[in-house]
Amino acid sequence: MPILVRAAEREDVSALVRLRLANAERHVQLDPAIYRVPDTEAVRRHFEEVLAAESNITERTAVRHVTTAHPERTAKLPR
Numbered sequence: 001m002p003i004l005v006r007a008a009e010r011e012d013v014s015a016l017v018r019l020r021l022a023n024a025e026r027h028v029q030l031d032p033a034i035y036r037v038p039d040t041e042a043v044r045r046h047f048e049e050v051l052a053a054e055s056n057i058t059e060r061t062a063v064r065h066v067t068t069a070h071p072e073r074t075a076k077l078p079r
Contacts, residue, residue, distance in 0.1 A: 008051060016047045 008016060020043050027035035 007054075008047075010048070010051050013044060013047045013051065017043050020047075 017040065021037060021040065024035065024037045028037055
């Protein structure tokens, strides 16, 4: 299955917020003494500001890669 990677857009903010919060919730489950779930509106503001600031960027360089040990498993984001 081909994977398409594209730059995030302003329309992606809600999905990015859900993903960030789901990630934070999982980290809290692993160690609540270290991790916390951030304020939803603070996360939303962050992504809105980042995407607004990047609106003039025309070139990006990938610096990471993604691997998985369980390609048959899929993750579902909370709605």
